[in-house]
Amino acid sequence: MINSNVCLIFAPHRILKMATDKKAHIMEHAIALFAERGFEGTSIRDLAADASVNVAMINYYFGSKEKLVEAIIEDKAMYMKDRIEELEANTNLSEIEKIDALIEDYVSRIMAGADFHKFLYKELMDTKRGDIHQFLSDAFARNSKNFAAIIERGIEKKIFKEVDSILTVTTIIGSINQVMISKNMCNQILAKPNTNDPYHDEAFKTRLIKHIKSMVHAHLLFVNL
Amino acid sequence: MINSNVCLIFAPHRILKMATDKKAHIMEHAIALFAERGFEGTSIRDLAADASVNVAMINYYFGSKEKLVEAIIEDKAMYMKDRIEELEANTNLSEIEKIDALIEDYVSRIMAGADFHKFLYKELMDTKRGDIHQFLSDAFARNSKNFAAIIERGIEKKIFKEVDSILTVTTIIGSINQVMISKNMCNQILAKPNTNDPYHDEAFKTRLIKHIKSMVHAHLLFVNL
DNA sequence: TTGAATTAATCAAACGTTTGTTTAAATTAT
DNA sequence: ATAATTTAAACAAACGTTTGATTAATTCAA
Structure with a gap:
């Protein structure tokens, strides 16, 4: 037995x-x-x-x-290879739908791997291990450019305003990163106790996605709700 | 002599x-x-x-x-004490003028002290020196809340849309921080050579300020240009 | 104003720990 | 039996810090 x-x-x-x-x-x-x-x-x-x-x-x-x-x-290199190429090729979705999908994807994946994300960004900020710094700089920059290409396509199609596409991507990613910097600071701005874990809080995730989508829509689209 | x-x-x-x-x-x-x-x-x-x-x-x-x-x-504690309190008290400026002033102020001061800013954020991300981490968490969260209070005032006055004020501040600060993470990555997304110093480039500073203002205006204001 | 006394600044050398890594013996699995 | 795993012990190198001697600057009585 x-x-x-x-x-x-x-x-x-x-x-x-x-x-x-x-x-x-x-x-x-x-x-x-x-x-x-x-x-x-x-x-x-x-x-x-x-x-x-x-x-x-x-x-x-x-x-x-x-x-x-x-x-x-x-x-965790798979973590980096994100859905951008897949979405870029997909012709069934409009540009704003692709961007919405990417925002949801980024927020979800970054929050699910909060520690890994913080570890990656610390390595990206640090120039001491030069090879790793270079590898991560390349990977992050490439992702940003691919993301921006989708925005550029929307501008060409005249469905987006003529925005600064790469800085718009910077804002989207920067918005997510800003809340990942410190659990402590994040809880303070959300008026939550130190015991709270904002990175595994579905309500906060939904709130963050909604905010970023709302900002990006107002920024990109001609018609506002 | x-x-x-x-x-x-x-x-x-x-x-x-x-x-x-x-x-x-x-x-x-x-x-x-x-x-x-x-x-x-x-x-x-x-x-x-x-x-x-x-x-x-x-x-x-x-x-x-x-x-x-x-x-x-x-x-460098003076660096932290920013113009928020000063601007909050100023009744001659509209809320959007105050926000514009803060965006200019943040971008200018962070870029002028790029190394110090990176040093501060590394300490904020690190929990090893607990006292410093706590001090910086408090300081950054307090600044964000004060900034958000200006947005809240604009919402009360019905001149701003009913946005998520604290996450709007998070986006503004996160947008600036995102380009400060790595000089290398920043140059890559801007398609500049590694020898370039984006943090002492007036053209880039102007471009970043313009982008953030543009996003925030579209997000906050009812009328679009 | 001069010269001894005091204080501040700088230095090479050494302190005891901690670091990442290796070894060689012991254990476990196949 | 052989190979893979795990262990405690030991390794040199690097760490933050302290030391005691030396030099420079300042004070102050005579």
Whole structure:
């Protein structure tokens, strides 16, 4: 009985995935610590204690502390590849529908991965690990340009006003980022207690999406409600 | 002859200011390094070499590395105290004029102190130095609320649409912050070479102010141009 | 005004810790 | 038995900070 249970829990495919699972486990804790204390502000021993593993395991699995950061970014690279290309190709949607979809998508995904998002932006702001900084600068800039291309198409079609397309994208992304900077500050402007978690609050998510859409619509569209 | 010259150069008040000048000199270099590499990412020896002073001087003048950060923030506290209270009291200006003035003020001051701004936001994002994080959270949230109060007044007067006032402020500040995150990324979205300094470019400053005003006007005002 | 006494500033060297990383032995899984 | 995993211990290098000596600047009595 117990044996069969054990076999069930530790089925072959489960065992083969163990290394991956442990790596994922360490990466999750690393993201949370790096997001709050920064890369240099988090020691290997801090991380090992937080993830309940031996200090040597980080180098055993990832090679070095810096390669751990690269592993995190590579692992979540899918996070970066967003729906922009997919939406750009879709001819069934109007430009404003595409923009609305992107706003919803950005807010949802950033909030769902709040720690990872903060970790990414800290790496983007930091020039110390030059390769990573360059990679993230490129990725973020490319996304912004692709987003702006949709706005440009709307302007060409005369359904949008002649706005500064790249700065409009900057405003949309900047609006989301601004509330992600500090949970503490976010709670204060929302008049919520420090115990509140605004990043897993559906009401706040809805409110933020509504606000950004409202601003962007007024900015882009000729007709106002 | 020589003696009188020496006396002129090292006049009493000049000598008394020497310590202050050296402190300011160290703080300037610290802001630049902390902004690019972070607090933990910058060693006392890095800073001493960059500022061309002995390693012991930082602790001699500031007491510790952490107290250096506190000294920088206290010294530039005036930077935080912005024109909001002054503008709130001013009855000669309309609400939209006050908002326009604040947008110009924010963009100008943040761009003029780009390094300091990045340093401040890194400290705001980091929870490791708890007191500083709390102080900055409070200061930034208070400013946002005061700004939002002006928008609320405009809504009461029926000259503004019934917008989400605090999130509107979040968008304004977030728009500015988004371009300050990375010089590299900023140049890429502006299609400028890496050698360009967007933060001391009057044309870009004007463009950013124009864009934000344009968005906020469309968002707040009933009549569109 | 001069010269000893006092204070402030600067320095190289060293302090004890903590850092990221490696090792080699022990354990576990196949 | 073999290979993969985990461990405690040890590593050199880097860290923030302190030290004690040295120099420069200031004070003040004579």
